[in-house]
Amino acid sequence: MDGVGLIYVGIGLVVIGVGLGIGRIGGQAMDAIARQPEASGKIQSAMLIAAGLIEGVGLFAIALGGFIK
Amino acid sequence: MHSKYIISFIICLLMFTAVFAEKHTDNEATEGKEFQPVDMIMSHITDSNEWHLWTTTDEEGHEHHVSIPLPIIIWDGEFKAFLSSKIAHGHTHRGYTMVDGVLTATDGTDKATIVDLFSGLEGKYVDLSITKNTTAMFISILLLLLIFITMAKSYKKNKLKPRGIAAFLEPIVVFIREEVAIPNIGENKTDKYLPYLLTVFFFIWFNNLLGLLPTFPGGANVTGNIAVTLVLALCTMVIVNLNGNKHYWKEIFTPDVPILMYPIMIPVEIIGIFTKPFALMIRLFANITAGHIIVLSLIGMIFIFKSAFVSVGAIPMTLFVLLLELLVAALQAYIFTVLSALFIGLAVKEHH
Amino acid sequence: MNPLVNPGIGLIFWFSIAIIILIVLLKKFAWKPILKAIHQRNNAIDKAMSAAVDARAEVDKMKAKNEQIIQQAKLEKEAILKEAKLTSEKIVAASKDKATEEANRILAEAQKRITQERLAAVQDMKSQVAEHAVDIAEKILKDSMQKPAVQDQYLSSLMNDIELN
Structure with a gap:
């Protein structure tokens, strides 16, 4: 396996991590909304921001893959 | 009510896409030209120097591209400005031509990119064209x-x-x-x-x-x-x-x-x-x-x-x-x- | 480097200029008037709301006042009615008394008058009876006196009386 292939494996690993992270955020947000439905607006925006930040990590990996190649 | 109309409109649009797609496939099959998905996708998501609208093929199998020409502005030691229609269809004008809709120098010099702003513009041309984007x-x-x-x-x-x-x-x-x-x-x-x-x-x-x-x-x-x-x-x-x-x-x-x-x-x-x-x-x-x-x-x-x-x-x-x-x-x-x-x-x- | 992540200078140049112009133009001609209009409207709505609340309170106050006035009027009315009733009863009673008195008085007068009349009548009758008796006696006397025997008798009796005396 050459270097380029390894880059893609690395990106894949990062994306798995990001997926788990965003999944967790979504799940916890659902829990929180179920517990406090009246705060759902605030929870949703906080969830989106957190998900956006984590998503950034995955996109970093993908974009850096592009930079290296 | 409105959402119903919108959805049916989108479906109609997509059906048309399918019809056109079939026509295209036939043409390309007769020409025997291999479809390159990566090229197609890349040409769609990257910039180009003309606004491509559609391509028709006449009876002899020649492709005719219908595009909106866009102005090209270059600085490579001297200032050059002309419309992209001058370099379309493989024509060359003042040392430049278009390859797949993208401006290219005929003498092989590279376009200056953001990285070259820091590493120096030696041997590159600065492209300030009004591109599609x-x-x-x-x-x-x-x-x-x-x-x-x-x-x-x-x-x-x-x-x-x-x-x-x-x-x-x-x-x-x-x-x-x-x-x-x-x-x-x-x-x-x-x-x-x-x-x-x-x-x-x-x-x-x-x-x-x-x-x-x-x-x-x-x-x-x-x-x-x-x-x-x-x-x-x-x-x-x-x-x-x-x-x-x-x-x-x-x-x-x-x-x-x-x-x-x-x-x-x-x-x-x-x-x-x-x-x-x-x-x-x-x-x-x-x-x-x-x-x-x-x-x-x-x-x-x-x-x-x-x-x-x-x-x-x-x-x-x-x-x-x-x-x-x-x-x-x-x-x-x-x-x-x-x-x-x-x-x-x-x-x-x-x-x- | 992939051309996707290695942009040319052209678009950066044009877009830098364009976004600054866009921000300036939108700020001056769109966001300022829009935000100002929204702000003004919010203020107007707030003012109208507070005015409405005030008006509502005013109306409530007026209502309470009206209620009070109505209550007072009711009480007054009842009092007046009571008084009127009392007065009318009094009047009725008074008039009744007066009427009774009047009637009694009339009755008494009538009785008195009746008694008087009766007395007068009795008197009258008495005098008439006496007159009639005198007349009758006179007539009887005349009749009897016309006869000489009777006259003689009478005279003799009278003579007797005188003789006796």
Whole structure:
């Protein structure tokens, strides 16, 4: 396996991590909304921001893959 | 009611796409030319120097491209400006030609990129052409000005109740103010940064939506172009660092950690100044580009398998992804705006 | 480097200019008037709301006042009615008394008059009876006196009386 292939494996690993992270955020947000439905607006925006930040990590990996190649 | 019409309209549109797709496949099959999905996708999501509308093939198998010519402006020691129609169809003009719609020097010199701004422009030509993305960006800017100045004027007539476009956009403007700007920046400093946040939000949102249109005046991948997101992120970075208060700079140069940690923390904080806008840039670029790639890949399936029957699966999937992209278009604009507001807020908020 | 992440200078150049112009133009011609209009309208709505609340309170106050006035009027009315009833009863009673008195008086007078009349009549009758008796006696006497025997007898009796005396 050459270097380029390894880059893609690395990106894949990062994306798995990001997926788990965003999944967790979504799940916890659902829990929180179920517990406090009246705060759902605030929870949703906080969830989106957190998900956006984590998503950034995955996109970093993908974009850096592009930079290296 | 309206959503029903819209959905049936989209389905009709996609059915037409399928019909055209079949025709194309036939032509390409007769020509025996292999379909290159990567080339097709790349040509759609990258910039080009002409606005390609459609291609027809006559009885002899010759392809005719119908494109809107765009002005080309080059500086390579001397200033050159001409329309892209002069170098279309393989013609050469003043040492330049177009390969797959992209300006190329015939003598093999490279186009200067953002990296070359730092490493020197020796042996490169500077391309300031009004490209497809630039044109689309100008169109969207005109659209934004038209819509929002109309909206502003409508308030002079309707003082008590927003009407027309204002009735639709006012809740969004208020949302950005009340839910995005004020919680992050604080009530008394919001007014200073709100115009920037609103402009960025609507610019990104409108361009995301225009990018989802199949052809002129949309179809250009403006917010999925890293040059655009780079400038947007730079704007946020400049605003954050020009307006950063004492507390913001104190956090960077004398963070609240033991002195021994300073050699680690200060570089990390300084890198943080750049990584925050960098993340903004990459996030928007990658999200929008990824969306376009997915849609094009699904449509490309029909050509890869050379069968109209694939469209039975590919078209509903495309429809689904497009609907998802409608959400993503608003979501990414929102996230960019929220994070910009957050970074600005971190830099300017009063701490007690 | 992938051309996707290695942008040319052209778009960066044009977009930098365009976004700054866009921000300036939108700020001046769109966001300022729009936010100002929204702000003014919010203020107007707030003012109208507070005015409405004030008006409502005023109305409530007026209502309470009216209620009070009505209550007072009711009480007054009842009092007046009571008084009127009392007065009328009094009047009735008084008139009844007066009437009774009058009647009694009339009755008494009538009785008195009747008695008087009766007495007068009796007197009259008495005098008439006496007159009639005298007349009758006179007639009888005349009749009897016309006869000489009777006259003689009478005279003799008278003579007797005188003789006796």
